[in-house]
Amino acid sequence: ISEIGRSAKSYCEHTARTQPTLSDIVVTLVEMGFNVETLPAYAKRSQRMVITAPPVTNQPVTPKALTAGQNKPHPSHIPGHFPEFPDPHTYIKTPTYREPVSDYQVLREKAASQRRDVERALTRFMAKTGETQSLFKDDVSTFPLIAARPFTVPYLTALLPSELEMQQMEETDSSEQDDQTDTENLPLHMSTDDSGPEKENASVLQQNTSLSGSRNGEENVIDNPYLRPVKKPKIRRKK
């Protein structure tokens, strides 16, 4: 039977058609040596098999749950022949958490109370783990004050900005890069005592040049007695 089909297709294509016609099949059968005339008689024979039509089953309905939302119609710039959009659920992000709060007031509120909670927890912890003072004799836990502890160098903590503030500083004015002038001032280490004599002499020389330099109004070399190198006891140069 497949040979019949194949040949029939060949004949039909031979005659530049896509669909085989009856004559194509007849030609095929003839070619294969069948007698076409006997065919109607064969079909009407008594013991022939009847092939019943397959039972019509209902088309399986796609479950509702999967069709999330309507398929979007094509927007105008997409030609109509393009395929339909897939179901929305395949490409739309579905929120799986609660709506984010974008309200300014609530945000501030949250930030404030969060910070406060952190601070309170932290200070309570510190108070619990260290010495405390209390305002009430009978109760030490409700308002625990971390005990005051003297510093060895009290002005440092009081004057220097804390690291947090430094960070903030950098964040707020990152544009203003410090054009530090340390290069001029840092080389002076009062404790660099053991610099070799040749080095010393070199710097003395340098200092001398800087002396004359600054006289000429040269800006970048500073002549300041405190920046001059310390002299050796033996080589007392009178300036």
Place this chain on the structure above:
Amino acid sequence: MNRKKGDKGFESPRPYKLTHQVVCINNINFQRKSVVGYVELTIFPTVANLNRIKLNSKQCRIYRVRVNDLEAAFIYNDPTLEVCHHESKQRNLNYFSNAYAAAVSAVDPDAGNGELCIKVPSELWKHVDELKVLKVHINFSLDQPKGGLHFVVPNMEGSMAERGAHVFSCGYQNSTRFWFPCVDSYSELCTWKLEYTVDAAMVAVSNGDLVETVYTHDMRKKTFHYMLTIPTAASNISLAIGPFEILVDPYMHEVTHFCLPQLLPLLKHTTSYLHEVFEFYEEILTCRYPYSCFKTVFVDEAYVEVAAYASMSIFSTNLLHSAMIIDETPLTRRCLAQALAQQFFGCFISRMSWSDEWVLKGISGYIYGLWMKKTFGVNEYRHWIKQELDQIVAYELKTGGVLLHPIFGGGKEKDNPASHLHFSIKHPHTLSWEYYTMFQCKAHLVMRLIENRISMEFMLQVFNKLLSLASTASSQKFQSHMWSQMLVSTSGFLKSISNVSGKDIQPLIKQWVDQSGVVKFYGSFAFNRKRNVLELEIKQDYTSPGTQKYVGPLKVTVQELDGSFNHTLQIEENSLKHDIPCHSKSRRNKKKKIPLMNGEEVDMDLSAMDADSPLLWIRIDPDMSVLRKVEFEQSDFMWQYQLRYERDVVAQEEAILALEKFPTPASRLALTDILEQEQCFYRVRMLACFCLAKIANSMVSTWTGPPAMKSLFTRMFCCKTCPNIVKTNNFMNFQSYFLQKTMPVAMALLRDVHNLCPKEVLMFILDLIKYNDNRKNKFSDNYYRAELIDALANSVTPAVSVNNEVRTLDNLNPDVRLILEEITRFLNMEKLLPSYRHTITVSCLKAIRVLQKNGHVPSDPALFKSYAEYGHFIDVRIAALEAVVDYTKVDRSYEELQWLLTMVQNDPVPYIRHKILDMLTKNPPFTKNMESPLCNEALVDQLWKLMNSGTSHDWRLRCGAVDLYFTLFGLSRPSCLPLPELGLVLNLKEKKAVLNPTIIPESVANNQEPVNSTNNHGQSVGFQNTFSNSQEEEEIDMDTVHDSQAFIYHHLNMLERPSTPGKEQSSGEMNMHPVSAAPMSVFSKESNSSKHSDHHHHHHHEHKKKKKKHKHKHKHKHKHDNKEKEKDPFAFSNSPASARSICSPSLSD
């Protein structure tokens, strides 16, 4: 002893002239806090027979004195160590003050005196007669100095440099004698060579040019060599040694800044402004900065915030700040500017005598004011002048006057020009610190008055003249005798004013400089419609203490409908009423703009004013050209107009203060309008906040709408969408920053009908704290948060106390609980993230004290005491101490008072010691007219001891103790002491008459220990015995004798002490005298031993014996002496110290 009168130039009180001094400190030991060194003074005798040289020296241990390489004998006698010697029962402040003034006189370099008296070796007398140069070489050391030189040595691991240990000179007025022997006078100028040998890791900063730095041979130390070629007074010499970080000023390379390790970034920021101050002063004075270099040193535990010395200034390290700090910036800049002004006037130009001090303080204060005007604007300047004026007026009215130029005729205490005060104003060292502060304040205000008179241009010309004369003089050699040009005197200053301006300012000087007191005006007015005349009545109160009568011109400004008009009234003896013609008829119908003083024309709503009168407001002395207080009456609408439309900030502030008395809706509106006006000066707006709070409280029953300022604050600083939340901080606009800080503080003062802070306000402030968010801010919010805590404290009202129950947590008011929660959190957070200068801790401590005082929290000083300990930041300590002082007063706690007084004696930080006394004086636990359990004999004794001998190392502290004693007990004998026996007075009088011949010579000759000349007791008998025995004959008991002794001594003092120095001046003559040469015989080379005895009282009988023996010898001499030259021995004999050194064991044999 009288001050040289003016024109003739300066005459030195000394028989020699100092030309050059070398100070060499070879060793500084931080561990032991000791200093070893020597000084060498080059002096030229000015009289032929000079054989004694008096120098100033305190605390120093003097090992050896050589004159021209010959060993010289010397005597060391410091009567100020212990002011009143005998353990007298006289606890009377009058007595003390006189004795103290006399003691200070006895060593006053301006009178040619000194603690250290060096005998010129006889080998040199011939040399001296030829007036040839003498070199006095003194080896000395200092061990644990208590004043003059302050060591800061943090107690931690590491080398001294790593610990940041440093030392610096400090003190009040001439205090250089505390750290090396010198002529400690502002009028004795010389050139200097200063050498300091310090650890290699340290830097020594001192006056003049650093010539070189040389290592010692072992390379572990280095020596700093300084030269100061500009003649400078010893009192302007200073020193700071420490492991300083060095910053050369990027704008001016001859200026160098020093700070303690780790603070360099702050130093950079803080000093980045200094060059502008330099430029300003140099420009207005048209004179270059006189020294070749300038150094600023920032040290910890500074004595004062700013101390100016020749070519360097020592500042408190707490003035340093980073770029994030707003509030401290102007304050620090002001300190820098002050220090620099004093470089010109005070350091470079020095004063001739103490009574000329006002000129220097005046000029430096005045040019500092000019700098303020330029830097912070006219508003700030006028505000400052007003503030200073109010301060001086309040102080003078309280104490009875500040005298700028005291003249001491004859030197007798009788005509003491300041008899209303409890201290002598003859010496800087006897002055109360507060008086001195006010003195400076008055000085610059008077300079401003002079400027008003002669114009600023002339004023600056005068300054320029003084400076150029001085700088010419400074470059001269000593021989040219030009150096006195560098000293300024009152007469010289006035002369150059009259030369330059051609104006006579004598009346002005007489009124404000030669005389103390301020003027008190009361003004009121009526408008006479018929004559169209303003009838102004100006009364004066010149009878209350601290006031004086004013006669002369007085400016009155009248704002009328047609404009503002100035009138100059002549205030005369009897005329009270002044008629001022008005220019405008009252016509209110015409709508016309009203011209103001500054030419501006404004629309006004005139409906509030009186229909018949064209007067809008009146001001008396608007330019503050009289040192006065004005109380002026005008109606409320006039004040309101003045507030709204007068452009002068002083007028606005006056109007605000006046409006407090008019709680009306119109006042409220005027204040609110001012608050909202952006152009208005921020200080005026801040003041308006507080006034508004007061008005709201007075109007509480009729007040409508939300609490005052709340809606305004909401509008200005809260989010548009959610008005209950404050915007995230942005302090770029400083005016609104200050307003934002102030408004909550003022709002918290609001009270409802129950006199409680409204809940709404409290919640509002708590919300401000809660929502405070500084993350996006360029500046630190520490001051803002601190003020929010202050606001919380302000909202606290007294607790409703149910029959004095104990305060516990359970009965805590819920509002207070909220407040406490915030305070606890803030205070604890400070431990983890400390704020700048710990402002938040300070505010928290204050708030806790408020809660205690109002009975919400049990009153307990323990917390404050722990914060007051050494090692906390100074601001925190002071806040804590203030709370303890307050506790002492409220709870009358003896224990706390003792604790405070112990701290006064022992605390390492001089400023704290001073401040405690100051706070106790301002907030005394009791006063003289008050009954208090604290007031007892022991306390009297303790305080007496404190001021008598316990504070000899610090003038400021001693004067502080005197102030406190005065506040507590008054001038006379403290009331808590047992009354002296009846008949004392009688006895006294009798005794005075009877005993005079015997006792007077004694107490003169030998007042340390009265010995009866006729009574020769056993040698081992103590002096008390001696005493009573001798007195038994006259049947007088001990107490009386003590008292009378004291009394007589005191009188003698008054009569004779002041004249002594005068006599002493002619010491040449004295030396010729055979008898007065006697003390010379006891001059010792071995005063080492005598020095030791200086510090100990003689308790040993042996000593006494010797003493006694000696005394007899002496007495005879002295008696002798007395006959011929009564007053002479006084300078020597008025203290046990002298006696001790005379009687030291090594000598008595």
